[in-house]
Amino acid sequence: MGLSPSLHDAIRVRLAESDQRYTRLRRVLVETLAASARPLTMPEILEAASELPQSSAYRNVTALIEAGVVRRIAGPEDHGLFELAEEFSGHHHHLVCAACGKVEDVAPSDRLERALGEAVRALGDAQGYQVTEHRVELLGLCPDCTAT
Amino acid sequence: MGLSPSLHDAIRVRLAESDQRYTRLRRVLVETLAASARPLTMPEILEAASELPQSSAYRNVTALIEAGVVRRIAGPEDHGLFELAEEFSGHHHHLVCAACGKVEDVAPSDRLERALGEAVRALGDAQGYQVTEHRVELLGLCPDCTAT
DNA sequence: TTCCATAATGAGAGTGATTATCATTCCTTC
DNA sequence: GAAGGAATGATAATCACTCTCATTATGGAA
Ligand SMILES: [Mn+2]
Ligand SMILES: [Mn+2]
Ligand SMILES: [Zn+2]
Ligand SMILES: [Zn+2]
Numbered sequence: 001m002g003l004s005p006s007l008h009d010a011i012r013v014r015l016a017e018s019d020q021r022y023t024r025l026r027r028v029l030v031e032t033l034a035a036s037a038r039p040l041t042m043p044e045i046l047e048a049a050s051e052l053p054q055s056s057a058y059r060n061v062t063a064l065i066e067a068g069v070v071r072r073i074a075g076p077e078d079h080g081l082f083e084l085a086e087e088f089s090g091h092h093h094h095l096v097c098a099a100c101g102k103v104e105d106v107a108p109s110d111r112l113e114r115a116l117g118e119a120v121r122a123l124g125d126a127q128g129y130q131v132t133e134h135r136v137e138l139l140g141l142c143p144d145c146t147a148t
Numbered sequence: 149m150g151l152s153p154s155l156h157d158a159i160r161v162r163l164a165e166s167d168q169r170y171t172r173l174r175r176v177l178v179e180t181l182a183a184s185a186r187p188l189t190m191p192e193i194l195e196a197a198s199e200l201p202q203s204s205a206y207r208n209v210t211a212l213i214e215a216g217v218v219r220r221i222a223g224p225e226d227h228g229l230f231e232l233a234e235e236f237s238g239h240h241h242h243l244v245c246a247a248c249g250k251v252e253d254v255a256p257s258d259r260l261e262r263a264l265g266e267a268v269r270a271l272g273d274a275q276g277y278q279v280t281e282h283r284v285e286l287l288g289l290c291p292d293c294t295a296t
Numbered sequence: 297t298t299c300c301a302t303a304a305t306g307a308g309a310g311t312g313a314t315t316a317t318c319a320t321t322c323c324t325t326c
Numbered sequence: 327g328a329a330g331g332a333a334t335g336a337t338a339a340t341c342a343c344t345c346t347c348a349t350t351a352t353g354g355a356a
Contacts, residue, residue, distance in 0.1 A: 021303065021352070053306050058343065074222025078314075079342055095277050106271050115263030120286055123254050128291035129243050137283040138268055143276035169332065190313075201335050206314060227313055
């Protein structure tokens, strides 16, 4: 199991660029995030990797974010969700259930990406922004909540 | 200054549906949010409407959210941003500055909305979601941060 | 291999946004 | 103009998250 060795190498290099080491705890964090098809909350991370003390988990996830390995997105509730940066997981968007709050990954279609790429630059330009990235959230009812 | 009377009426009706009153403090909240071209943090709301006690502001903004008058979006930092629900402010998206964290509203183009409407349903279907709403965030550098 | 500088660790305290309490006050309705 | 329920606001509590600091682990230099 686990990420491909080349990905670990790339992460190690990325960390080294800011004089950070790729320690065992950081590998545990990366593996935990990589194993999930959806972004995880910190309580979920702490439960999945029970050897991780809270303070170390927060400190290391911050280090990984600063190195560009992890990104934090904002969940429907107040607290944050963590996932691998798109460079290591691929570009994708999120489905959010309006009823239960579940968030999961969804692969974008070429068609959507093409449309976004053009329209997005135009919108940003209109307000003087240099847009470098887009994020799309789709809200709706998940299969479970639709059934209910 | 102030929303159109018809909007206030609509908000009053919406609140009444859940046995909530449209009080002076709630009107202050609505006016404050309506006067802004961007979603506001709670500290910003409290500063703009200094007569609002913190506990009342949180309680009332929650009441307005439950009534569908206000929505809370998650800012780039951990805390929430509040704005009028799209029913009362119109559909729009957000520009987020990757450097300073500023968030502002941006009107969507017809072209973008058309592309999203089609592609989004397809993506949701693929994972069994009934998608009812989409949110787009454009990340980039704001004019101020581009200049620096 | 040994030493050293520095990064990483982890328990605990602290911060700040948000939420719960509850006695008091305000509205609505009869 | 009461009565009942909703709203208010000061206060305390909660919870995600950050900071502190003494200890430990790491990796390169000698
Ligand atoms: Mn994701
Ligand atoms: Mn907005
Ligand atoms: Zn659901
Ligand atoms: Zn900026």
